[in-house]
Amino acid sequence: xxxxxxxxxxxxxxxxxxxxxxxxxxxxxxxxxxxxxxxxxxxxxxxxxxxxxxxxxxxxxxxxxxxxxxxxxxxxxxxxxxxxxxxxxxxxxxxxxxxxxxxxxxxxxxxxxxxxxxxxxxxxxxxxxxxxxxxxxxxxxxxxxxxxxxxxxxxxxxxxxxxxxxxxxxxxxxxxxxxxxxxxxxxxxxxxxxxxxxxxxxxxxxxxxxxxxxxxxxxxxxx
Numbered sequence: 001x002x003x004x005x006x007x008x009x010x011x012x013x014x015x016x017x018x019x020x021x022x023x024x025x026x027x028x029x030x031x032x033x034x035x036x037x038x039x040x041x042x043x044x045x046x047x048x049x050x051x052x053x054x055x056x057x058x059x060x061x062x063x064x065x066x067x068x069x070x071x072x073x074x075x076x077x078x079x080x081x082x083x084x085x086x087x088x089x090x091x092x093x094x095x096x097x098x099x100x101x102x103x104x105x106x107x108x109x110x111x112x113x114x115x116x117x118x119x120x121x122x123x124x125x126x127x128x129x130x131x132x133x134x135x136x137x138x139x140x141x142x143x144x145x146x147x148x149x150x151x152x153x154x155x156x157x158x159x160x161x162x163x164x165x166x167x168x169x170x171x172x173x174x175x176x177x178x179x180x181x182x183x184x185x186x187x188x189x190x191x192x193x194x195x196x197x198x199x200x201x202x203x204x205x206x207x208x209x210x211x212x213x214x215x216x217x218x219x220x221x222x223x
Contacts (some may be wrong), residue, residue: 153185
């Protein structure tokens, strides 16, 4: 597990990943910017502020609040972004870790987007609930890490494993290794909690869980 995590971390800034890195960063920042603008407009609209100075102050406070909650927002955003670059990233990892091994099949775009959007929605709700514990010392960080360890571990493993086996088999495999995958998810949850570095969570999550899947169920070598 630790070896797979350090391998994934050491590779995400290397040349094979670089083109995906820039695309992933651009999409992540674009989604965060849209969330920022949307939240700002929503607050201004419902606050019904007519004073320009007060409106500006409220806009700044909204921006600071969004910045403060960036770690909570990045979890669902990274879940969504991962669906766009899953196959491209997984193919790079597979070519590096098993150069003579079988390659996974690219997921249908609709399925990848549906799974990513579903996990993003659940992640947003769970992280919103975790946000309620923000002011409870000793509980806030535990709630954030535990919730995201389960969700991120589940999502990234399913996305990686679906390249090799049907959904029912993937979910059975996930239940069989539930505890192990939870601890794997802790690495991704911790990654999400680190400012700036968390912007590349999709790259780390896919690279890490592709390796984890290979260790739990090595793909057969081609005939």
